[in-house]
Amino acid sequence: AQTVTQSQPEMSVQEAETVTLSCTYDTSENNYYLFWYKQPPSRQMILVIRQEAYKQQNATENRFSVNFQKAAKSFSLKISDSQLGDTAMYFCASHSGTYKYIFGTGTRLKVLA
Amino acid sequence: EAGVAQSPRYKIIEKRQSVAFWCNPISGHATLYWYQQILGQGPKLLIQFQNNGVVDDSQLPKDRFSAERLKGVDSTLKIQPAKLEDSAVYLCASSLRRAWGNTIYFGEGSWLTVV
Numbered sequence: 001a002q003t004v005t006q007s008q009p010e011m012s013v014q015e016a017e018t019v020t021l022s023c024t025y026d027t028s029e030n031n032y033y034l035f036w037y038k039q040p041p042s043r044q045m046i047l048v049i050r051q052e053a054y055k056q057q058n059a060t061e062n063r064f065s066v067n068f069q070k071a072a073k074s075f076s077l078k079i080s081d082s083q084l085g086d087t088a089m090y091f092c093a094s095h096s097g098t099y100k101y102i103f104g105t106g107t108r109l110k111v112l113a
Numbered sequence: 114e115a116g117v118a119q120s121p122r123y124k125i126i127e128k129r130q131s132v133a134f135w136c137n138p139i140s141g142h143a144t145l146y147w148y149q150q151i152l153g154q155g156p157k158l159l160i161q162f163q164n165n166g167v168v169d170d171s172q173l174p175k176d177r178f179s180a181e182r183l184k185g186v187d188s189t190l191k192i193q194p195a196k197l198e199d200s201a202v203y204l205c206a207s208s209l210r211r212a213w214g215n216t217i218y219f220g221e222g223s224w225l226t227v228v
Contacts, residue, residue: 004155031213033213033214035216042221043221044116044117044219044220044221044222045156045204045219046219047216050214050216052214091155091156093155095213095214095215096213100158100161100169101146101156101158101217103155103156103157104155105153105154105155106153106154106155
């Protein structure tokens, strides 16, 4: 069975600083995709970044990057130069051959001015 | 490009009443999902459609929940009778096709409170 675990329920970071959100997963599939989604307060969930498991290079999208450690089944999200608009719930998710997305319980990130 | 539309945004009902949520996916998206998100938890898949056929409803409480996607476009999720534990946000999402690693696009959600 697929599982996704986010062990940090809440985090905070000062504006312009860097923060890392943790995610671990478990899957029996050889190939899969991993995602980070952002859910701002009372707004819709949007994709932040995605990583294909067979690619060793870590994905990067502007201020967002991941640290993908396949052997350790770890997929952390780094946000550089944090902005007030980054305040949101962040969900880690996996997607594999069953075509089912499995989401973690989320990390609530608050960016402080 | 219009996003995933959902209505109503907010609904308060008494237990044992019924409620229906409507979703219009992004144009051309073949795959449609309904998720339940209880406060403080991640989204849980209730049902997944490919065009107008169900491909996964393993976590749908079929004694009280039903969903349909007529003509492979709009979808309706119904709860009857509602229980207190059904209080949650019901998220509709869509993707272009049922393919590996596809990005899914979410609507703003329908917030249900059962009192």
